[in-house]
Amino acid sequence: SEVFTSLADMESLVSTELELTKHLENYIQEEEIRLKQLRGFLEKYETMYQEASKDVSKYLANPVNAYLLVKRLTSDWRQVEGVMVQNIGSAIVQNITQHRNVLRFPSDEDLNGAAVGLMRLQDTYMLDTHSLAEGKLLGKKYSRQLTAGDCWELGRQSYMNGDHYHTVLWMGEALNKFIVDSNEAVKREEIIEHLAFSTYKQGNVKEALQLTHELLRIVPYHERALTNVKYYEDILHQLGVIQLRKENQDMVNKMGVFDTTTLKLKKPPGTAGIPTDHWENYEKLCRGEKLMDHKIVARLRCRYVTNNVPYFFIQPVKMEEASLKPWLVLFHDVINNEEIETVKKLAQPRLQRSTVQNSLTGESEPTKYRIAKAAFLQNNEHDQVYKMNRRVGDITGLDMVTAEDLQVCNYGIGGHYEPHYDFARKGEIQKDFGWGNRIATWLFYMSDVEAGGATVFPKINLAVWPRKGSAAFWYNLHLNGDGDDLTQHAACPVLIGSKWVSNKWIHERNQEFRRPCGLQFDSGM
Numbered sequence: 460s461e462v463f464t465s466l467a468d469m470e471s472l473v474s475t476e477l478e479l480t481k482h483l484e485n486y487i488q489e490e491e492i493r494l495k496q497l498r499g500f501l502e503k504y505e506t507m508y509q510e511a512s513k514d515v516s517k518y519l520a521n522p523v524n525a526y527l528l529v530k531r532l533t534s535d536w537r538q539v540e541g542v543m544v545q546n547i548g549s550a551i552v553q554n555i556t557q558h559r560n561v562l563r564f565p566s567d568e569d570l571n572g573a574a575v576g577l578m579r580l581q582d583t584y585m586l587d588t589h590s591l592a593e594g595k596l597l598g599k600k601y602s603r604q605l606t607a608g609d610c611w612e613l614g615r616q617s618y619m620n621g622d623h624y625h626t627v628l629w630m631g632e633a634l635n636k637f638i639v640d641s642n643e644a645v646k647r648e649e650i651i652e653h654l655a656f657s658t659y660k661q662g663n664v665k666e667a668l669q670l671t672h673e674l675l676r677i678v679p680y681h682e683r684a685l686t687n688v689k690y691y692e693d694i695l696h697q698l699g700v701i702q703l704r705k706e707n708q709d710m711v712n713k714m715g716v717f718d719t720t721t722l723k724l725k726k727p728p729g730t731a732g733i734p735t736d737h738w739e740n741y742e743k744l745c746r747g748e749k750l751m752d753h754k755i756v757a758r759l760r761c762r763y764v765t766n767n768v769p770y771f772f773i774q775p776v777k778m779e780e781a782s783l784k785p786w787l788v789l790f791h792d793v794i795n796n797e798e799i800e801t802v803k804k805l806a807q808p809r810l811q812r813s814t815v816q817n818s819l820t821g822e823s824e825p826t827k828y829r830i831a832k833a834a835f836l837q838n839n840e841h842d843q844v845y846k847m848n849r850r851v852g853d854i855t856g857l858d859m860v861t862a863e864d865l866q867v868c869n870y871g872i873g874g875h876y877e878p879h880y881d882f883a884r885k886g887e888i889q890k891d892f893g894w895g896n897r898i899a900t901w902l903f904y905m906s907d908v909e910a911g912g913a914t915v916f917p918k919i920n921l922a923v924w925p926r927k928g929s930a931a932f933w934y935n936l937h938l939n940g941d942g943d944d945l946t947q948h949a950a951c952p953v954l955i956g957s958k959w960v961s962n963k964w965i966h967e968r969n970q971e972f973r974r975p976c977g978l979q980f981d982s983g984m
């Protein structure tokens with residue numbers, strides 16, 4: 460399972476689909492042969508019957524005919540029955556089952572993860588459910604239209620997660636797309652039943668009641684609906700709402716549209732326990748809304764740096780300041796395409812669901828707030844990995860002996876990393892191998908991302924957009940070793956494209972003379 464967390468990993472699913480298509484085609488072919496054979500038998504039996512029925516006694520007077528009739532109804536017929544009960548289908552299904560360890564199949568957990576990812580995109584980028592269902596993203600047509608059944612499945616996944624907000628949105632869309640007499644696997648009443656309950660759960664009792672009445676119009680003795688009607692009526696009674704206004708009786712208007720905008724809906728909060736206002740700021744930055752104060756932006760500069768390292772004398776490094784406090788810079792063209800391809804190739808077969816260290820137990824575990832796949836590469840695995848590591852040391856002037864291995868990360872559908880700190884905060888358990896806290900982070904961007912996927916720093920209103928070949932660098936700790944709260948950052952969900960990054964976490968030990976300690980707010984570049 461967990462294919463959905465990385466797009467690179469999902470590529471194998473396309474071959475799974477091809478394989479299944481071949482199996483299905485093969486099955487249909489064999490069934491067609493079987494049916495042709497049966498039709499052959501049928502035609503033979505019919506001709507024989509025609510002949511016999513013309514004059515039965517004359518026909519049977521011929522001993523050969525009499526013999527053949529008996530034969531047709533015994534051994535010949537057994538043959539027909541044999542072909543009729545042939546079960547080609549189960550043999551093929553068995554064959555596919557045996558292939559399950561070779562082919563990669565997503566699990567139900569993947570389906571849920573992918574659905575949640577899609578809804579995360581919907582929330583972060585304020586995508587409207589209807590356009591999304593029309594296959595449109597950011598005004599462009601990206602995919603085929605979703606059917607009522609597709610929307611129903613998204614609603615059902617949300618319902619199973621206890622997420623009534625998205626259930627209402629997607630069940631509402633399913634209802635609007637529902638076409639009577641289509642061969643959808645879902646019935647209209649099933650959609651309305653889920654929609655009614657989630658509408659109630661979102662605090663819209665009156666509307667839930669109206670929907671339930673609608674359900675009862677289709678299935679008059681629906682037991683749960685009858686109970687719910689009474690329950691909703693009691694609540695409304697207690698609230699003092701006695702009679703529903705006539706014109707509000709029908710939730711589905713004359714145009715046949717269920718309009719979710721007339722409901723009071725509450726979006727569920729993020730999972731990392733971030734206060735709502737910070738969360739909103741984070742999402743705004745992800746959407747590219749410019750929030751940084753102009754006075755701060757005006758002081759930012761670009762320059763070439765050599766750091767006095769001979770490697771850079773001929774070609775200095777392009778540095779762009781992104782923030783002065785905390786010191787956060789971007790370096791451009793610091794990793795080439797060949798290196799990127801090498802790193803991806805080494806990492807791809809080893810990508811594992813990313814984990815986060817539990818601050819209470821110190822154990823690494825998968826979480827909802829970090830959806831990606833990662834692999835770690837050691838410097839000695841490849842000359843190019845070694846050189847990248849050395850380059851980071853040369854540019855930053857920091858010692859790389861105590862840095863962690865290169866972490867390579869790929870994000871899948873709605874893949875993201877909610878706001879977090881890279882350093883261990885006071886009281887948090889960290890496995891630091893005696894190297895101290897993570898003093899700095901170096902983040903290589905190894906792909907462009909078509910839409911979404913920015914690295915954002917909500918406390919300083921900064922969004923850094925991935926640019927293939929560039930890198931971001933910042934110090935996580937103040938000069939006195941305390942963590943810098945302002946370095947809180949997040950990886951926004953990827954909207955379109957596949958995002959690849961790799962990073963080096965640099966530790967405190969060995970930096971004593973390279974970044975000497977000082978007072979907390981001494982500026983330390």
Ligand SMILES: O=C(O)CCC(=O)C(=O)O
Pocket residue numbers: 868876881902912913914948949950951960962
């Ligand atoms: O992918 C990004 O943009 C940021 C990743 C990150 O913050 C991390 O891996 O710690």
Ligand SMILES: [Fe+2]
Pocket residue numbers: 879880881948
């Ligand atoms: Fe991070």
